Amino acid sequence: MRFDTIIFGGTVVNADGRRRADVGIRGQRIAAVDRALARQAGPRTKLIDARGKYVIPGAVDAHVHLELQSGDRVTSDDWRTGPRAAAHGGVTTLIDFATPGPGESLEEAVGKLRALADGRPCVDYGCHVCITAWDRQGHELPRMIELGCPTFKAFMTYSRRGLMSDDRALYNALEACRRLGAMLLVHAESDAVLEELIARFHTPEMMRKHGARLHAMTRPNFIEAEAVQRVLTWADATSGRLYIVHLSTSEGAELLRDARTRGVHAFAETCPQYLVLDDSVFRRTDGHRYICSPQVKKKADAQRLWQGLRRGEISVVATDHCPFTAAQRDSWGGDWTNAPSGLPGTETLVPLLFTHGVLRKRVTLSRMVALCCANPARLMGLYPAKGVIAPGSDADLCVIDPQHRTRVVPDRMESRADWSPYQNWLLAGFPEWTLCRGRVIVQDYRVLDAAGWGRWIPRRKPAALP
Ligand SMILES: [Zn+2]
The missing domain is CATH 2.30.40.10 (Urease, subunit C, domain 1)
Structure with missing residues (x-):
């Protein structure tokens, strides 16, 4: 041979x-x-x-945002540098998100993403499709599956940005996923109360007084837990397959465990930042650079998430890679209404899991491979081509x-973030x-x-x- x-x-x-x-x-x-x-x-x-x-196996990072327009900023990794960062860290498949603009169809959104991406990355890629207006977009799901995008995303928050799915949309989307054999990814944060807390806390005086620490004050754990509980109810009622993205709280992990025990088709992903950081970062002078949504929580949450990874309640670790340069971050000027949100991640996914998971005996190496390679490949319809x-x-x-060992310093990293939450970590x-x-x-x-x-x-x- x-x-x-x-x-x-x-x-x-x-x-x-x-x-x-x-x-x-x-x-x-x-x-x-x-x-x-x-x-x-x-x-x-x-x-x-x-x-x-x-x-x-090469890792599958099932949650990245490359060249994402966010307000008047664009995330700092494009379809050339993002995949280079991914490969440097051992990721060989990236799954991004196609998000329709106002009035756009799902198919147009996928077309726009591919126009940006095709011909540029050094590793393989695909995209989930964001449902932002169920009544107009719901009929497109079968076509998206034909195009190779059998996973959809709904936001339970961001009403302000016109992205939110209400309960009716979630219920419909989960029902359609059940019928079509597809899966719904959900960003679970409780919109109305979150907006209320933002309105209370994002005043000029509070912003001056608390700076980045306001992040933890506007998003207590119940903001995630309430939304997780609600969407689990809809998954249970419809038997639609549900995947909670970037789970960050111990309450969320408990709810997932209970639902899975009852036989609900629910899966969860968490991200390295929720496992190896905690909200003390917001007290740093550069605390604003750690802003991402949901924000990193307490040490006890991280411990509970590690336990969930070990016990199987949480099936995937992906990154929500959404980097901004230090200059982009520092340009917020202390104004929460102008703060870019998102962290670099894909380049350090496998190294963080290996160092802080495997070497510290929180998960076995095979479990790490399940979490970063085999499980995302299976759940995202890539197995057995990928993940094994x-x-x-x-x-x-x-x-x-x-x-x-590699020290995380900007010179040695491929991401154009030029800054890392794990700066100087070995x-x-x-x-x-x-x-x-x-x-x-x-x-x-x-x-x-x-x-x-x-x-x-x-x-x-x-x-x-x-
Ligand atoms: Zn994301």
């Missing part, structure tokens, strides 16, 4: 276990996973030495040397090698020029988790 590339001597890690094996790649796919494949190397076979290292190291799967692979888990469909994107921790290699991946309907 001829191989183009053989990764030899490593420990191959999948969601269901690990073993010593070589990985043989032919073309863009994995052709064999077995012992002693290296003996079959031909004169032109590329050999990658993984002795003493882990070989994991097996013959026939895409050759999306990372080689991780557990002994190697992290293990950056891949020495990243391959996307057989092509080397990262070699010796450096991103090669592979712009345009990434393909739009039409996704199939979400699958169950084992």
Whole structure:
């Protein structure tokens, strides 16, 4: 058997276990996973030495925002730099969000995203489709599924920006997802009370007095919990498949556990910032740079979320990558009505999970692979092409040397955020090698020029988790 590339001597890690094996790649796919494949190397076979290292599937970051217009700012990573940042951190598939503008159809929104993206990324990509006006857009769901977008997103907040779905829209969308075999992603924050607290707290005096600390004051945990509870009720009533994005509270994790125990088709994603940061960041002089929605909560919430990741109540870790440069962030001038919201994340997803999850024994390495690779691939309709190291799967692979550490400093990062919430943190888990469909994107921790290699991946309907 001829191989183009053989990764030899490593420990191959999948969601269901690990073993010593070589990985043989032919073309863009994995052709064999077995012992002693290296003996079959031909004169032109590329050999990658993984002795003493882990070989994991390329991660699927199911929640990113590239080149997103937000007010008069655009997020600082575009479809070239964002995917480079992703590959640097071991992510080989990105899923963004197509959001229709006022009066636009869902199909137009997907078309606009692809016009920005196609031909530029070095890793594979797709998008969820945001439902912002159910009555006008609901009939488009079957067409979106045909286009390879079987996952929809609804916002329970942002009424002010014209993005909110009310209970009727959520109920209809979940019912349609049930009928069509699709899945509804939901940003769960309780709009009316959140708006009331913002109106109370975002006064010039309060802003001067409390600065970034106002973030935690306007979004107490019940803002998320009430919305999670309500949408779980609709998921239960309709049997529609629900996926809560960026879960940030222990209350939310409890509600998910109870609902899942009752048999509700509900899944949750959390993000690294909710696991490794806490709201003490808002007391820093640069606390405003940590503004994201929902905001990071207390240490006890982070602990509960880790527990949820271990026990299976939370199925996915994705990043909500939505970066702004330090200059963009500092331009808020203390005015909450002009504060960009979102954190860089995709570049440090795997390293943070490896360092603060696996090395600190909060999750096993296989569980990390489930959370960052296999589960998002299954839930987003990408499995088994993505998310697993097996013959026939895409050759999306990372080689991780557990002994190697990288310091997070802007010079060494690919993201154009030029600032990181994890600045100066020393992290293990950056891949020495990243391959996307057989092509080397990262070699010796450096991103090669592979712009345009990434393909739009039409996704199939979400699958169950084992
Ligand atoms: Zn988001």
